[in-house]
Amino acid sequence: MKLSSLNYVVLLSAIVIFSGIFNQGFAIQMEAGVSPSKNAADASFTGDRIITLKYPANSTLAQMLDGNKNSISFSLNTSDSSNGLSAVLDKINEYxxxxxxxLVKFENATLDYRAAVNGGPTTATFSYQVELHPTITNLVTESNGTETSVLDVDWRSIVLEEPLIVTTQEQGQIDINHPFGGLEKIVPEVATKIQNTTLAEAFNTPILDFEEFGASMNNWHFLFDATGAQAGAAGYGFSVIEGDSKIVSIYSLGESSFREGTHTVKETTGSAEIDGVTVGVTGLTAPPSGQIQIGGFSQIQQGGAGGTEHLFVSSVAPQGVATSSGSFPIQVLLIFGAMMAGVAVLVLVKARK
Structure with a gap:
């Protein structure tokens, strides 16, 4: 596939402009590199949330939050059995x-947690990000050896509504799944003020909610890369070639279209009276951005139990197979990050209004 000089300039400009902020981009993300031969996947689930409180100047909340720019962050690993992360994985496996x-299993995970407040005279923005990086095993439901496999991909849309408590040396016990857990650590006096009001609802919406990735695999963009070069050039995901077929299948979700559907920022609003004044709250949840790379040629297999989908993966591709679905050429892979970064900027601007 050849690109014109103008296309190269546009793509490179987008990458340069947005690469500096994309890692901090506001998006619900899921990425995975699947190795059928190893019956395992390296995966990453990232949940984000932005919540804004609006209050009158010189009110009680203004006095607590104006100029407050506190934050907390920590990382956990399941190699430490005392921090509670293994119990979080147990709850995912039970789910x-x-x-x-x-029967898939989430194992050997790391977790990165960040929560911050940026307080001003009349507004305060609370931002949260939870990144879970597990190894997922027991993906293969059927196999004839090394040539073909049937993969369970239902793990892509986990939804955890209950509190997920971990323990850190700095913060003690903290619920990583609800913004209120971080609020209690950053500004406990504010948490006390809102905990029995309707404002608390915005802080008790689960962060680790990946339901939108459960969209039918037929509504994911599909790219078949016969050499692995295009996936590498796009800079995405994990290496799935070792021990696998030299070809790669790539499924991506996040671009709104007639075929794939519409993915938009979810916004919730509310208000309550605190100490005699009205306080407003706005919660923003980003649209999904997901990608699954699989070693081998993948086809969607319908008709599983309960209407679930599986992927039939072979080490060789049928002759004459199309390289992509839904007009999804390599340009889309290269510019996809820039598009999501643009969404991140718009969301952050909206959160500060």
Missing amino acids: MLSQKQS
Whole structure:
């Protein structure tokens, strides 16, 4: 595939402009590199949330939040059995078995947590990001050896509504799944003020909610890369070639279109009276941005238990197969990050209004 000089300039400009902020981009993300031969995947689930409180100047909340720019962050690893992360994985595995009748296992994970407040005279913005990086095993439901496999992909849309408590040396116990957990650590006096009001609802919406990634795989963009070069050039994801087929199948979700559907920022609003004044709250949840790379040629297999989908993966591709679906050429892969970064900028501007 050849690109004109103008296309190269546009693509490179977009990458240069947005690469500096994309890592901090506001998006619900899921990425995975799947190795059928190893019956495992390296995965990453990132949940984000932005919540804004609006209050009158010189009010009680203004006195507590104006100029407050506190933050907390920590990282955990399941190699430490005392921090509670293994128990979080146990709850995910229980969810997979009870809600999806899936035998996949989330194992050997790391977790990165960040929460921050940026307070001003009349508004305060609270931002949260939780990144879970597990190894997912027991993906293959059927196999004839090394040539073909049937993969369970229902793990892409986990939804955890309950509190997920971990323990850190700096923060003690903290609920990583609800913004209120971070609020209690950053500004406990504000948490006390809002905990019994309707404002608390915005802070008790789960962060680790990846339901939108459960969209039918037919509504994901599909790219078949016969050499692995295009996926590498786009700078995405994980290496899935070692021990696998030299070809790569790539599924991506996040670009709104007639075929794939519309993915927009979700906004919730509310208000309550605190100490005699009205306080407003706005919660913003980003649209999804997901990608799954698989070693081998993948096809969607319908008709599983409960209408679930599986992927049939072979080490060789049929002759004459199309390289992509839904007009999804390599330009889309290269510019996809820039598009999501643009969404991030718009969301952050909206959060500060």
